[in-house]
Amino acid sequence: MSDIAGNIHFLKSQIPSSVKLVAVSKTKPVSDIIVAYNTGQRYFGENRVQELMDKKDLLPSDIEWHLIGHLQSNKVKYIVPFISMIQSVDSYNLLVKVNSEALKIKRVVDCLLQIHIATEETKFGFSMQELNENMKSENISNLKNIRISGVMGMATFTSYKDQVKKEFGYLRDCFQSLKDNYFKSSDYFKEISMGMSGDYEIAVQEGSTMIRIGSLIFGERQHQE
Ligand SMILES: *Cc1c(COP(=O)(O)O)cnc(C)c1O
Secondary structure, eight states, rough: OOOOHHHHHHHHHOOEEEEEEEETTTTHHHHHHHHHTTOOOOOESOOOHHHHHHHHHHHHHOOEEEOOOOGGGGGGHTTTTOSSSSEEEEEEHHHHHHHHHHHHHHHHEEEEEEEEOOTTTTTTBBBBBHHHHHHHHHTTEEEEEEEEEEEEOOOHHHHHHOHHHHHHHHHHEEEEEHHHHOOOOSSOOEEEOOOTTHHHHHHHHTOEEEESSHHHOOOOSSSOO
């Protein structure tokens, strides 16, 4: 068995079957994605629109693509026709943009609210205060062509496990508070996307429903972005 296939089987054996594995294939060639696909893997994550567009046409159409990187408004129109989930929605303006592009083609697009949980300023995401303000004014619930399916977050890049655990616990609390206050009657608001190669075990302990794994499946990336 190839490394990639073996890595996927190993990861799946480590996590509960209720936790979705998103294979993060950024910077990796189409041939690697095919190997993963042939194990039955169907959820793949990319962080750049151009790279995603280049790869997807060369790959089977039943792949469910997740966008996991910061999305610029002017690129929304390219991905809305096929994207399975936009995990990295980090502003109200972006929600509005996704909604309007989806409306044009009569699609409903699943989105996660990316929440800033790390200490690093460089990571994107809403604060809970911003989300509460938007929710209270019902701005978000007026957007009928997006379906808010939960939250996503990235922990601080650190070896201090307690710090990572605290941040994932915070994201779970954010999810619960949003659910209780605004999405009680939504069957869709159920995902907590957290956990990467270095911290997925902690994330699963803290209630992750979706982990996004790149290097543990495909090997180290040449250039980190
Ligand atoms: C690159 C990336 C991942 C995967 O990172 P690994 O450490 O290689 O598993 C997960 N989530 C996001 C948002 C990423 O950009």
